[in-house]
Amino acid sequence: MKRIFLFISLILVASVTVCAQSQDRWTILQDGSIQWKPTRNLPHEDHVEMSGQMLSVVLRYGVDVQQRFHLNRSLVFPMLRMKPNKTQNNLKQRFDVNIPAMVTVDDQTLLNEVVQDITFNGIMRVESDYGYIYRRKELKNAIHVTRILYPSINAPRYLEEYTFKNNSQNPITLRVPEWRVTYTTPEEAGVYGAYRIEASLSKKGAFILKPGETLDFYAIYSGKKVSDDVTEKDNTAFSRITIQSERAGRQALINQWWENLVLDTPDPVLNRMFAFAKLRGAESIYRTKGGLMHGPGGEAYYAAVWANDQAEYINPFFPFLGYDIGNESALNAYRHFARYMNPEYNPIPSSIISEGVSFWHGAKDRGDGAMIAYGAARYALARGDKEEARELWPLIEWCLEYCKRKLTPDGVVASNSDELENRFPAGDANLCTSTLYYDALRSAALLGREIGVSGKQLATYTAQAKALESAIESHFGYEIEGFHSYRYYEGNDILRSWICMPLVMGIYTRAQGTIDALFSPRLWTNDGLLTQAGTETFWDRSTLYALRGTIAAGEVEKGMDFLKKYSRRRLLGDHVPYAIEAWPEGNQRHLSAESGLYCRIYTEGLFGIRPIGLRNFEMTPRLPQEWNYMNLNKIRAFNSNFDIHVSRVGEKLHVEVLQEGKSIIKKNIEEGKTIKVRL
Numbered sequence: 001m002k003r004i005f006l007f008i009s010l011i012l013v014a015s016v017t018v019c020a021q022s023q024d025r026w027t028i029l030q031d032g033s034i035q036w037k038p039t040r041n042l043p044h045e046d047h048v049e050m051s052g053q054m055l056s057v058v059l060r061y062g063v064d065v066q067q068r069f070h071l072n073r074s075l076v077f078p079m080l081r082m083k084p085n086k087t088q089n090n091l092k093q094r095f096d097v098n099i100p101a102m103v104t105v106d107d108q109t110l111l112n113e114v115v116q117d118i119t120f121n122g123i124m125r126v127e128s129d130y131g132y133i134y135r136r137k138e139l140k141n142a143i144h145v146t147r148i149l150y151p152s153i154n155a156p157r158y159l160e161e162y163t164f165k166n167n168s169q170n171p172i173t174l175r176v177p178e179w180r181v182t183y184t185t186p187e188e189a190g191v192y193g194a195y196r197i198e199a200s201l202s203k204k205g206a207f208i209l210k211p212g213e214t215l216d217f218y219a220i221y222s223g224k225k226v227s228d229d230v231t232e233k234d235n236t237a238f239s240r241i242t243i244q245s246e247r248a249g250r251q252a253l254i255n256q257w258w259e260n261l262v263l264d265t266p267d268p269v270l271n272r273m274f275a276f277a278k279l280r281g282a283e284s285i286y287r288t289k290g291g292l293m294h295g296p297g298g299e300a301y302y303a304a305v306w307a308n309d310q311a312e313y314i315n316p317f318f319p320f321l322g323y324d325i326g327n328e329s330a331l332n333a334y335r336h337f338a339r340y341m342n343p344e345y346n347p348i349p350s351s352i353i354s355e356g357v358s359f360w361h362g363a364k365d366r367g368d369g370a371m372i373a374y375g376a377a378r379y380a381l382a383r384g385d386k387e388e389a390r391e392l393w394p395l396i397e398w399c400l401e402y403c404k405r406k407l408t409p410d411g412v413v414a415s416n417s418d419e420l421e422n423r424f425p426a427g428d429a430n431l432c433t434s435t436l437y438y439d440a441l442r443s444a445a446l447l448g449r450e451i452g453v454s455g456k457q458l459a460t461y462t463a464q465a466k467a468l469e470s471a472i473e474s475h476f477g478y479e480i481e482g483f484h485s486y487r488y489y490e491g492n493d494i495l496r497s498w499i500c501m502p503l504v505m506g507i508y509t510r511a512q513g514t515i516d517a518l519f520s521p522r523l524w525t526n527d528g529l530l531t532q533a534g535t536e537t538f539w540d541r542s543t544l545y546a547l548r549g550t551i552a553a554g555e556v557e558k559g560m561d562f563l564k565k566y567s568r569r570r571l572l573g574d575h576v577p578y579a580i581e582a583w584p585e586g587n588q589r590h591l592s593a594e595s596g597l598y599c600r601i602y603t604e605g606l607f608g609i610r611p612i613g614l615r616n617f618e619m620t621p622r623l624p625q626e627w628n629y630m631n632l633n634k635i636r637a638f639n640s641n642f643d644i645h646v647s648r649v650g651e652k653l654h655v656e657v658l659q660e661g662k663s664i665i666k667k668n669i670e671e672g673k674t675i676k677v678r679l
Contacts, residue, residue, distance in 0.1 A: 023568070023569070023573060024572040025044070025574055026571070026572040026573075028269070028572070033120060034121070034576065035117050035118065035119045035120075042063055043062060043064045047059065047587075047590075048061075048120070048577075049280075049284075049589070050122065050124075051151060051283045051286075051297060052152050052154060053153065053154045053285060054152070054154060054286070054287060055076065055078075055152065056078065056151070056284070056297055056299075057075050057151050057158045059071060059073060060073075060074065061124075063118075066112070066113075067114045067115050068113045068114075069118075072094060072095070072096045073094065073095045075093050075095070075158055075223065077090060077091040077092075077156055078090050078286045079287075079289070079355060080190065080224075080225065081355070082191065083190065083191055085358065086353065087304055087351065087354070087360055088300045088301070090302050091190070091195050091223060092299065097199075099160065099162060099201070100130070100147075100164075102177050103164065104175045105143060106132065106173055110131070110143060111133070112138070113128050113145075114129050116129060120576070120577065121254060122150070122276075122279050123149070123150040123251065123254070125148050125149075128144070128147075129142075129144055129145075130142065130145060134170060139170075141167060142168035143167065146162070147162060150247060153246075153249045153253055155246075157221060157222035159221075159247070160218065160219040160221075161218050161247070163214050163215070164214060164215045165209075165212070165213070166211055166212060166213055167211075169211055170211065171210050172209050174207045175206050178204040179200060179204075180200040181198070181199050181200075182196060182197070184197075184226065193225060193226060193227050194227075195223060195225055195226060196224055196226050197221070198221070198222050198223075199222075201218070202218040202219075202220070202243070203217035203218075218243050253283075256323070258279070259634065260278075260321055260322050260634045261278065261634055262275075263275070263630075263632060264629075264631040264632070265627060266626075266627050266628070266630075267627075269567055269568050270563070270564065270567055273577070273598070274599060274602060277579065278599060280578045280590060280592050281314055281321075281326075281592050281596040282318075282325075283592070285326065285329045286302055288303045288355035289355045289356070290303075290332075290352075290355040290356025290357065293305050294315075294326070294329045294330070294592070296581070296593055297589070297591055297592050298581060298590070303353070303354060304353040304355075305333040305336060305352050306351045307368035308350075308366070310329075311375040312371040312436070313593040313596050314593040314597070315329075315375050315376075316375055316379045316382060317596040318379070319382040320603055320636060320637045321636060322635075322637075331388060331392075334372070334376050336352040336356055337349075337372050338395040338398075341395065345398075345405055347364070347365040347402070348369060348372065349361040350362070350368050363416065363421035365416045365417070366415060366421060367430070367433030369399040369400075370415075370434075370440060371436055372396075372399050373399035373400050373403065373437070374439050374440040376392050376395055377444050377447050378611065380447055381446060381447050381611035382638065383614075383637075384614045384615055384640065385614070385639060393453070396444050399440070400437075400441060403440075408428070410471060410474070411467060411468065411471030414428055415430065418430045420531070420539070423585075424496070425489065426488070427488070427490055431476045431488050432488075434468060434475075435502050438465055438468045438507070442462070446612050448461070449613070450614045469507060473509055473510075475490070477510060480493060480494075480499075480517070481495050481522060481533070483495070483513045483517035484510055484512070484513030485514040485517045486499045486502065486514065495522050495523055496533075497523060497531050497539070497543070498531075498545075499517060500514065500518055500545050500549045500550070501549070503549025503550060503552065504548055511553040512555075515553065515558065518546050519550075519558060522534075525538065528543030529546055536584070538583055539582040540582070540594045540597075541594055544579060544594060544601060547566065548597075548605035550562075550605075551601065551606055551622050552605045552620070556624055557624065559605070560624045579598045580594065605622070606622055607622075607646070614638065614639070615638050615639070616638070618674050618676055618677075619644070619674065619677055620674040621644075622672075623646050629645070629648070631645045632644045640679045642658060643658045644656075649668055652670060652671070653669050653670075653671055655667055659679055
């Protein structure tokens with residue numbers, strides 16, 4: 001019996017191991033790309049978004065049980081506005097067309113596609129083999145087809161490159177059709193009149209390929225105003241050299257993001273998820289008539305900015321990446337919000353939409369003033385530019401005063417809803433808004449000192465933050481479902497994921513109970529945190545905040561355990577390779593600001609960086625026990641270029657900060673200790 005029991009136990013262990021391994025659909029390649037070889041678990045469908053400054057595309061792709069590739073392209077043109085000119089009224093068009101199926105080989109269609117692999121690094125590459133009939137017999141794997149798919153970085157077009165290679169022993173004749181389709185919208189339907197969407201192939205005709213020879217051609221999908229004058233020269237601009245420069249431009253931009261703010265740890269999955277998060281967070285910026293505007297995406301949210309997605313989530317991250325267009329879009333977002341400051345202290349709109357010409361305020365005050373003040377102060381400190389800081393100060397000051405005027409008799413901030421816009425109850429005053437205001441006060445006191453604001457005013461902010469911390473504890477502190485944590489609003493008795501916010505803002509009074517609640521079966525799932533216990537809804541944004549706050553609070557091992565599970569699922573699982581918005585709403589769209597929140601798990605959680613001046617910061621590194629080192633290289637924040645290296649030396653951490661390659665700090669510290677760095 002003991003032997004039987006041991007045998008069964010070994011089988012169970014092996015089964016669990018196989019199941020754990022089978023969760024990875026994708027693998028990481030040496031160049032940082034991820035790759036899927038579709039030989040099992042078929043059929044499988046997925047979707048991914050890619051963006052340029054004038055267009056975004058969502059590719060719905062998959063491989064069926066016969067290993068054939070399917071592709072549906074959804075194009076979005078953010079600046080081609082439709083009437084009425086509201087948030088989601090961007091010109092859109094889907095194309096469900098199989099280009100290789102239109103090409104014939106010796107007067108026959110290609111047969112029995114077998115996808116060999118799909119690779120993604122911000123550009124999608126699909127390798128497939130086809131057969132064809134030769135002398136009444138099918139020659140398998142005779143034609144190899146490569147597809148390369150990506151958007152232009154600065155033009156309103158999406159591109160697909162096709163390469164056909166003759167792998168047979170016989171000469172073949174490929175016939176490429178003359179293919180061009182055009183959709184024209186009614187003039188009265190567009191804000192700027194009629195629009196034209198076109199798709200075409202760059203070559204047509206018959207081409208003889210000897211064994212081993214290849215044929216290249218391209219598909220271009222574009223959109224424009226009919227009123228735009230397009231010359232014949234423009235129409236013929238899609239030459240090979242133009243296409244090559246398009247792909248080279250996209251790849252160069254990806255390389256730029258990947259080669260700055262580089263995470264280097266012993267965990268390759270975390271390193272690559274971080275790299276992909278930088279890509280998705282930075283690519284989704286649109287050149288509108290209202291200036292550069294970062295947009296969430298998801299076939300819905302473009303040419304507009306939100307107080308949460310942009311002002312709060314991703315803008316404070318851009319200085320660390322050093323992406324000039326990202327920093328410019330961040331400053332532009334705050335400028336748009338600043339247009340709505342008013343002496344009556346009516347709330348600033350939640351979103352500035354339609355290239356900046358209008359606004360959305362449908363959920364009323366969501367705590368937007370606290371979001372903007374928090375994000376703008378954090379951004380200004382990390383940016384390290386005194387002139388920008390001075391420009392943003394009136395907005396920060398106004399938002400802080402607005403929040404002060406919204407304090408309830410209990411000393412917390414009242415708001416009509418929260419960033420989930422009444423999808424779930426938020427009461428009259430919620431935990432998220434008050435904690436954002438708390439950190440905004442602290443950051444404003446630090447920023448004001450750098451630009452000459454009076455000491456009396458800054459002391460007032462500091463005192464207000466201290467009073468608010470006490471009010472948060474007395475009003476929201478609660479024994480909820482057996483956990484020493486927080487209720488999200490007065491009357492709330494069900495666990496909510498947003499109880500993580502005090503941890504994110506450095507309030508650790510109830511850290512242990514809150515962390516236990518977040519990672520209990522009541523909230524944690526394979527896809528991260530449920531928004532509310534007992535439901536099926538999850539939003540990545542609260543999961544990402546919770547992981548950051550947990551690690552920052554010192555629960556490193558628990559936080560890292562769940563961060564690894566989350567990252568592996570998002571990067572290598574069934575829906576890759578980015579953080580997502582939500583489910584079931586939006587079907588897990590790859591909204592871009594969530595990727596900024598993912599990166600901030602590392603900058604502010606694992607490395608514990610908190611800006612305290614335009615050229616200085618505090619750092620509380622949290623090195624996981626199983627790691628001997630972690631590095632964050634080519635950090636561009638604080639108007640500088642520096643690296644942070646952390647390693648284990650006995651019971652202590654060795655911390656070295658290098659600026660322009662020169663060591664400016666080198667010391668051993670106790671775990672959990674904070675050091676100050678001046679650049």
